Ligand code: SF4
């Protein structure tokens with residue numbers, strides 16, 4: 001069995017206050033809580049007050065190439081582009097990139113946080129974010145996971161040394177093998 005962690009987003013409750021971006025970037029600064037910069041946040045707001053659009057989006061996987069076509073969606077009379085919902089760290093936009101190195105950012109569900117509950121959820125006073133956990137059965141002999149294939153793409157693009165340097169700089173020292 002594996003534990004699956006989910007954050008449910010209720011866009012109707014989000015008012016675009018950006019507290020989630022602030023706490024996420026502060027938690028991931030080094031030393032922890034030493035600064036905050038929404039550009040370092042693993043959750044970003046797609047925000048257009050004139051159209052009453054407030055859409056929180058979590059950083060997901062890195063992608064080396066942007067999409068060729070992009071659909072548009074109309075929900076409750078508001079138009080969104082496909083990119084608005086996309087979680088990828090992608091070459092076509094600035095979201096989910098570490099500002100100094102340009103390396104991709106990904107939500108880690110605040111894995112070292114002592115309460116075990118994601119900080120963006122704790123700081124969202126409008127209850128737009130809800131944390132849920134469930135157990136799922138895992139089949140043996142799985143194919144290489146997303147994390148493995150994502151790491152390979154990163155090493156190909158940035159080089160192993162740059163990735164190692166960045167990981168060490170952020171205080172998460174670990175062995176990276178290719
Ligand atoms: S769960 Fe943690 S790492 Fe993920 S976006 Fe929220 S604050 Fe950031």
Ligand code: SF4
Pocket residue numbers: 013014015016017018019020021045054056123124125126127128129
């Ligand atoms: S903290 Fe909650 S209400 Fe504020 S921007 Fe983030 S998701 Fe929206």
